[in-house]
Each structure stands twice: as C-alpha cells, then as structure tokens.
Amino acid sequence: MNYRPIVFISAIALSLAGAAIAQQQEPDWDAIQVAAIPIKPGIAVITGNGGNIGVSYGEDGTIIVDDQFAPLTEKIQATIAGLGATPVRYLVNTHWHFDHAGGNENFGKAGALIVAQNNVRTRLAAGGLVAGNTSPPAPKAALPVVTYDRGLTFHLNGDTIDVFHTGGGHTDGDSVIYWRKANVLHTGDMMMNGAGFPFIDLSSGGNALNLVRSLDQAIAITNADTVIIPGHGPLARKDDLIAWRGMIATSIDRVKGLKEAGRSLEDAKAAKPLAGLSNNPNGFVAEDAFVESIWRSLEAQRT
Numbered sequence: 001m002n003y004r005p006i007v008f009i010s011a012i013a014l015s016l017a018g019a020a021i022a023q024q025q026e027p028d029w030d031a032i033q034v035a036a037i038p039i040k041p042g043i044a045v046i047t048g049n050g051g052n053i054g055v056s057y058g059e060d061g062t063i064i065v066d067d068q069f070a071p072l073t074e075k076i077q078a079t080i081a082g083l084g085a086t087p088v089r090y091l092v093n094t095h096w097h098f099d100h101a102g103g104n105e106n107f108g109k110a111g112a113l114i115v116a117q118n119n120v121r122t123r124l125a126a127g128g129l130v131a132g133n134t135s136p137p138a139p140k141a142a143l144p145v146v147t148y149d150r151g152l153t154f155h156l157n158g159d160t161i162d163v164f165h166t167g168g169g170h171t172d173g174d175s176v177i178y179w180r181k182a183n184v185l186h187t188g189d190m191m192m193n194g195a196g197f198p199f200i201d202l203s204s205g206g207n208a209l210n211l212v213r214s215l216d217q218a219i220a221i222t223n224a225d226t227v228i229i230p231g232h233g234p235l236a237r238k239d240d241l242i243a244w245r246g247m248i249a250t251s252i253d254r255v256k257g258l259k260e261a262g263r264s265l266e267d268a269k270a271a272k273p274l275a276g277l278s279n280n281p282n283g284f285v286a287e288d289a290f291v292e293s294i295w296r297s298l299e300a301q302r303t
C-alpha cells in the first residue's frame with residue numbers, strides 16, 4: 001500500500017493545529033506507481049497517490065469510485081485497461097477533496113458520467129480552501145452531471161451498487177458505495193485506515209458528531225465478510241470499522257466532558273484527553289487538531 005498521501009495530509013494536520021503549514025512538495029508524478037489489487041471478480045482497488053479508487057467492471061461497463069490526481073489519470077486508465085476493463089463509463093466521487101476528485105476533468109472529457117452528492121458539485125464549482133490547500137473552481141467537465149440528495153443505485157455487471165449520502169461528517173457531501181452481491185463497501189474518507197485520528201473538514205461542512213452517525217449507518221450494512229475500501233490505507237474489515245468508530249466516539253466523549261466542565265479549548269488541548277487512542281502516532285491529524293475539530297463540532301451542534 002502506498003502511503004504517500006501522508007505527505008499531503010500531514011500538512012493538513014499542521015494547519016489545523018495552527019502551526020505553520022509545511023512546505024508542500026509536489027509529488028514526483030512520474031515516479032508514482034499506480035497498481036490494482038483484486039478484491040472480488042470484477043472488483044478491485046487501485047492505489048497510487050491520493051484516495052483509494054474502487055473499480056467495478058464487466059459486461060455493462062466500468063465504474064470507478066474516486067480518481068485521485070489529474071497527473072495520474074493516464075496511469076489509472078492504463079491500470080484499468082490492464083484489468084481487462086473497458087474505459088470508465090461512470091465515476092462516483094465520495095466527496096470533493098482534491099486527492100479524490102482531482103482527475104474529474106480528465107475522466108469527464110474522456111466520456112465518463114460523473115455522479116456525486118449535491119454538495120460535492122456545489123463545492124467543486126465554487127472551489128475553496130481545504131486545510132491550507134486552495135482548490136480553484138472546477139471547470140465544467142470536472143463537475144458531476146448527475147447529483148442526488150440521499151443517494152441512488154446502479155445496476156451493473158450483475159450487481160446492485162448503492163451510493164448513499166449518510167449525512168456526512170468528513171465533509172457535508174460524503175457518500176459511501178456498497179456492492180450488495182460482492183459485499184464490498186467504499187467508505188471514502190469517513191474511514192482512513194491506520195491513519196490515527198480522522199480529518200474533520202469543518203470548512204467543508206464536516207462534523208465529528210455527524211461522522212459517528214454516518215459510520216453507524218455504514219457499520220449497519222456490513223457483516224464479517226464485507227471487504228471495506230477505506231478512503232486511505234489498506235483494505236479493512238467490519239471490526240476495523242467498528243474500532244475506528246469507537247475511537248472517534250470515545251474522543252468526542254472525552255472532549256465533551258472537558259467542555260461541559262467549563263474548560264477552555266486551550267485547557268482541553270493541554271489536558272491531552274485523547275492519549276492512547278490513536279493507532280498511529282505519526283498519523284495524518286495531530287491530537288490537538290482533532291480535539292479542536294471535536295470542540296468546533298460540538299459548538300456547531302449545540303441544541
């Protein structure tokens with residue numbers, strides 16, 4: 001599994017923590033290897049740099065979930081062809097972030113029909129700042145052509161593929177994709193496997209409390225045999241998803257306790273309430289940044 005995405009998201013963590021944003025290095029796109037890992041017949045995950053791409057192919061055509069960065073499109077297309085699949089017919093964006101939807105324009109121009117939740121299209125069209133990284137307004141060819149509020153279903157390649165917006169959490173446009181027959185779930189960045197703490201993109205409508213609710217919905221449709229494609233990191237299982245959800249819920253409880261006790265945000269950070277909860281001390285998001293994300297999420301959801 002390629003962990004280059006950490007380079008990008010570490011910068012996000014730093015900016016969230018209020019520290020100086022690390023000088024971001026442009027990846028050496030030529031050196032990045034794009035590869036497919038088979039999951040089930042006709043279904044694979046493609047790794048390179050950026051979010052994991054889910055691909056499903058067969059007699060009815062090829063559908064992909066997310067598309068990483070524009071400079072990688074040709075390699076991704078070649079990898080898809082290497083599976084014996086036809087060019088991409090449908091493209092679903094799990095959310096609007098540049099490391100998941102950066103190839104939209106290329107795939108759109110190549111003939112793929114782009115599908116996403118309403119908020120994904122709105123945010124791509126407007127552009128914006130994602131934790132220190134400016135995404136300019138996307139050109140028309142990069143925008144979803146079909147959008148939905150709650151979800152839609154594809155009937156392709158002998159499977160029924162549900163795309164549904166759970167209410168978000170990482171952003172306000174998150175969708176998960178579930179292949180009913182193959183029993184494969186793509187979570188987008190609502191799960192970042194082995195990443196330590198989650199990234200809550202508050203400026204894109206993310207909210208830690210919503211994330212837990214969304215993860216509950218994702219957990220409810222899985223069983224012990226489900227293969228989970230996380231937004232980043234290696235393939236996962238239901239137990240991993242439950243553990244990820246539990247870590248987030250516990251983190252919220254601890255920060256909420258400090259907040260309700262009248263502590264300030266700075267006091268809450270200094271108390272290091274999330275000690276021992278991260279599964280990756282070098283993870284994407286620093287503890288203080290996650291504490292602040294939870295704090296802001298609680299403020300946003302004040303009843």
Ligand SMILES: [Zn+2]
Binds near residue numbers: 097100189
């Ligand atoms: Zn993301």
